[in-house]
Amino acid sequence: MPDVYNWQLGRPMTYRFREAHPKWQFAAVFNINRCIACxxxxxxxxxTWTFSEGQEHMWWNNVETKPYxxxxxxxxxxxxxxxxxxxxxxxKWDGRTATPAAPYGQFTGKTIFEAAAALGKTDEAIGxxxxxxxxxxxxxxxxxxxxxxxxxxxxxxxxxxxxxxxYLQRICNHCTYPACLAACPRNAIYKRPEDGIVLxxxxxxxxxxxxxxQCPYKKPMFRSTTRVSEKCIACYPxxxxxxxxxxxxxxxxxxxxxxVGKIRLQGLIEVGADGRWAxxxxxxxxxxxxxxxxxxxxxxxxxxxxxxxYIPPRWVPRPYLHQMFGPGxxxxxxxxxxxxxxxxxxxxxxxxxxxxxxxxxxxxxxxxGEMNVAGKTMELFNDTVVGFDRxxxxxxxxxxxxxxHDRGPKYLNTI
Amino acid sequence: MAxxxxxxxxxxxxxxxxxxVDGPPGYDGAAAMARxxxxxxxMMGWPRERILRLFENPRYAGTHAVYHQRGEAFxxxxxxxxxxxxxxxxxxxx
Ligand code: SF4
Ligand code: SF4
Ligand code: SF4
Numbered sequence: 001m002p003d004v005y006n007w008q009l010g011r012p013m014t015y016r017f018r019e020a021h022p023k024w025q026f027a028a029v030f031n032i033n034r035c036i037a038c039x040x041x042x043x044x045x046x047x048t049w050t051f052s053e054g055q056e057h058m059w060w061n062n063v064e065t066k067p068y069x070x071x072x073x074x075x076x077x078x079x080x081x082x083x084x085x086x087x088x089x090x091x092k093w094d095g096r097t098a099t100p101a102a103p104y105g106q107f108t109g110k111t112i113f114e115a116a117a118a119l120g121k122t123d124e125a126i127g128x129x130x131x132x133x134x135x136x137x138x139x140x141x142x143x144x145x146x147x148x149x150x151x152x153x154x155x156x157x158x159x160x161x162x163x164x165x166x167y168l169q170r171i172c173n174h175c176t177y178p179a180c181l182a183a184c185p186r187n188a189i190y191k192r193p194e195d196g197i198v199l200x201x202x203x204x205x206x207x208x209x210x211x212x213x214q215c216p217y218k219k220p221m222f223r224s225t226t227r228v229s230e231k232c233i234a235c236y237p238x239x240x241x242x243x244x245x246x247x248x249x250x251x252x253x254x255x256x257x258x259x260v261g262k263i264r265l266q267g268l269i270e271v272g273a274d275g276r277w278a279x280x281x282x283x284x285x286x287x288x289x290x291x292x293x294x295x296x297x298x299x300x301x302x303x304x305x306x307x308x309x310y311i312p313p314r315w316v317p318r319p320y321l322h323q324m325f326g327p328g329x330x331x332x333x334x335x336x337x338x339x340x341x342x343x344x345x346x347x348x349x350x351x352x353x354x355x356x357x358x359x360x361x362x363x364x365x366x367x368x369g370e371m372n373v374a375g376k377t378m379e380l381f382n383d384t385v386v387g388f389d390r391x392x393x394x395x396x397x398x399x400x401x402x403x404x405h406d407r408g409p410k411y412l413n414t415i
Numbered sequence: 416m417a418x419x420x421x422x423x424x425x426x427x428x429x430x431x432x433x434x435x436v437d438g439p440p441g442y443d444g445a446a447a448m449a450r451x452x453x454x455x456x457x458m459m460g461w462p463r464e465r466i467l468r469l470f471e472n473p474r475y476a477g478t479h480a481v482y483h484q485r486g487e488a489f490x491x492x493x494x495x496x497x498x499x500x501x502x503x504x505x506x507x508x509x
Contacts, residue, residue: 164442
């Protein structure tokens with residue numbers, strides 16, 4: 001098997017195919033600190049792509065409550081257990097080797113591909129097929145809404161949660177080295193050279209479910225009515241600008257543009273022939289992932305080089321975050337909790353336009369306050385962020401202080 | 416609360432449900448989450464009074480649970496600590 005270079009692991013790794021990279025890569029940043037688990041993203045995807053017979057159990061986008069939930073149930077714990085079995089106690093990072101090109105250091109454990117080889121498996125990657133039960137009831141008992149009357153509105157009288165949790169938003173990662181693609185014996189899965197989107201060719205697919213088994217994120221799903229597998233398609237007509245409402249310009253996907261909590265920003269990253277990201281600190285995604293390094297890949301140790309990046313939740317115990325996001329979690333939280341002026345402005349770009357922002361600029365504003373973050377004083381400024389599309393046209397302008405409108409006490413849910 | 420501290424069991428199909436996942440010794444999850452809420456809204460320029468209402472209002476179950484458990488003085492102390500100079504945002508009334 002050829003060696004390919006995985007920058008998230010800071011080293012080469014084995015993969016079924018030789019290294020080849022798209023010109024642009026579909027990517028996004030999700031800010032976990034701001035998600036309210038309203039599931040608007042989930043419903044936006046569902047009502048666009050998976051509303052038909054045989055797709056009832058399919059949630060290409062889902063939001064789960066960690067550490068309790070998962071869709072399918074326990075997907076990550078199960079894969080972590082398999083990795084530990086292949087390499088007991090060996091899933092470690094060497095942070096001393098961190099460089100700008102390998103910002104998390106070097107992963108010294110085994111990826112899902114290397115673990116399969118170590119166990120002498122003929123499959124490309126370790127994996128498992130979730131049971132039918134595990135695909136049903138996403139969010140069961142995670143956040144149970146209660147239908148309460150006004151007179152009952154008070155804090156719960158049952159044992160209260162005195163623990164920590166956070167919401168994890170999940171779609172297909174349109175990985176650089178997709179396990180689903182490597183796993184398919186029919187070569188029915190492909191990664192598009194123009195935007196890195198990973199798709200299943202449903203004409204070629206015969207429903208062997210090898211992708212379902214070997215994708216560590218469990219994002220391909222089998223449809224019994226058509227007997228083929230399906231997965232998130234990154235709303236590619238929007239990315240191409242061929243969706244009628246996009247007017248020919250690349251547009252963010254349904255789940256991104258519907259996000260009520262304003263936690264998602266999606267775009268395209270320019271990639272060189274060697275797989276390196278073209279240096280572009282004025283691109284908001286490049287800036288957050290590579291410059292500020294506040295956004296991190298989900299379970300980078302799996303080895304697929306996922307392209308959805310997460311700003312980790314800063315209240316969660318660190319060992320959990322290290323396992324989920326790798327050794328970059330501490331520095332990411334430190335930078336996010338006391339953001340630079342530039343980062344503070346970029347965070348305001350999230351969900352201000354449906355168009356893909358290729359470049360941003362920050363216009364300085366006046367000082368509005370001061371915060372104490374971990375014993376240090378941080379100044380707050382009312383700067384303005386300006387976003388431009390790929391043609392350099394201004395598409396959004398937003399200040400840090402957004403206008404606030406108070407709807408008054410006659411509305412029950414007003415604050 | 417000891418009776419509620421039942422650990423996860425791998426054979427339980429809902430193994431991680433209704434199980435306390437402890438943080439490191441001394442870790443106070445509720446305070447850490449409440450502080451994070453305050454910081455997030457402060458970063459967006461919200462005034463103190465408005466952030467406080469997120470805790471006071473029982474419709475915001477998560478933040479209100481901390482207010483209920485720890486009391487108003489606790490929330491004020493967090494606000495005092497985070498907001499050195501609180502933004503004075505103009506609020507337009509409907
Ligand atoms: S729409 Fe946004 S805030 Fe709501 S659950 Fe989805 S990611 Fe979270
Ligand atoms: S997340 Fe899974 S389905 Fe998506 S590209 Fe990666 S391996 Fe394939
Ligand atoms: S990118 Fe499109 S297809 Fe994929 S999860 Fe989001 S809405 Fe669904």
